[in-house]
Amino acid sequence: MRVASWNVNSIKARLPNVLDWLGKVQPDVLLMQEIKCQDGDFPALEFESLGYKAVAHGQKSYNGVAVVSRLPIQAARPVLPKLQDSDPDDPQARYLEVEINGVILGNLYLPNGNPRPGDKYTYKLEWMQRLHKHAAKLLQGDMPFLLAGDYNICPTDRDLYDPAGWAEDALCYPDSRKAYRAILNLGLTESWRALHPNIQDYTFWDYQAGAWFKNHGLRIDHFLLSPALADRLQSCEIDRAPRGLEKASDHTPIVCMIGD
DNA sequence: ATGCCTAGCGAGGCTAGA
Numbered sequence: 001m002r003v004a005s006w007n008v009n010s011i012k013a014r015l016p017n018v019l020d021w022l023g024k025v026q027p028d029v030l031l032m033q034e035i036k037c038q039d040g041d042f043p044a045l046e047f048e049s050l051g052y053k054a055v056a057h058g059q060k061s062y063n064g065v066a067v068v069s070r071l072p073i074q075a076a077r078p079v080l081p082k083l084q085d086s087d088p089d090d091p092q093a094r095y096l097e098v099e100i101n102g103v104i105l106g107n108l109y110l111p112n113g114n115p116r117p118g119d120k121y122t123y124k125l126e127w128m129q130r131l132h133k134h135a136a137k138l139l140q141g142d143m144p145f146l147l148a149g150d151y152n153i154c155p156t157d158r159d160l161y162d163p164a165g166w167a168e169d170a171l172c173y174p175d176s177r178k179a180y181r182a183i184l185n186l187g188l189t190e191s192w193r194a195l196h197p198n199i200q201d202y203t204f205w206d207y208q209a210g211a212w213f214k215n216h217g218l219r220i221d222h223f224l225l226s227p228a229l230a231d232r233l234q235s236c237e238i239d240r241a242p243r244g245l246e247k248a249s250d251h252t253p254i255v256c257m258i259g260d
Numbered sequence: 261a262t263g264c265c266t267a268g269c270g271a272g273g274c275t276a277g278a
Contacts, residue, residue, distance in 0.1 A: 009266075010266085010267055012268090013268095034277085061268050061269070061275090061276090062268080062276070112277065114262095114278065152277095154278095165262095166261085168261095169261090170278080207265035207266055208262080208263065208264050208265045208266090209262090209263095210264095211265095218278075247266095250265085250266080250277085250278085
């Protein structure tokens with residue numbers, strides 16, 4: 001099963017690019033983040049014409065996640081559980097979990113968290129606690145799973161072009177990295193780094209200041225695999241090509257090959 | 261170092277992203 005993740009930065013603005021890429025790369029499943037539309041406005045028919053069924057969990061203007069799959073989607077759960085039942089519901093559409101081929105795929109758009117400190121950073125850390133708790137629960141179950149998407153976490157100083165300049169940013173700040181490592185330390189495998197221990201690459205380049213041209217990027221999109229799924233991991237590659245096209249998203253796709 | 265881009269909303273210049 002070939003599974004890809006891509007923060008598309010608006011599915012309406014990116015539809016031709018995404019459809020072209022699907023036709024070329026032919027993943028079985030694509031997890032998308034920042035679709036920036038409500039469920040009813042998601043262009044499901046265009047994906048169906050390529051043989052992909054779509055499930056969207058969106059909201060007006062911001063955020064939003066969606067899964068398209070050419071394998072049957074056996075279940076879909078558009079919610080990351082709260083820490084406490086008494087906590088208020090999260091109005092932001094950032095998580096959509098599906099079951100495909102006996103695998104749970106959690107598609108996530110983790111909060112950016114800037115400016116830090118502040119309410120947005122507090123929300124980021126709370127959201128990561130929720131993800132941590134949910135990962136621990138999934139590990140107690142029988143199904144292999146992955147948690148993939150835009151983590152808005154740059155795991156180490158090797159994962160960006162200018163560590164000193166970004167040290168205080170919510171993507172790199174020690175508390176952010178610590179919360180991310182705590183999730184990994186439950187026993188999950190970050191697929192790209194596991195297979196590429198010694199190279200530097202990125203998944204995001206800002207639109208501004210010639211960041212793409214200068215290769216000023218960050219690696220913030222990740223696949224975290226449960227132990228059973230990590231055993232089946234065959235490859236994981238960042239596909240830079242879409243970032244260089246016209247009307248590109250500021251993120252580029254990452255693709256995992258999972259054996260049967 | 262961040263708003264030099266880009267997108268949404270909606271109709272002018274805000275918010276948001278990383």
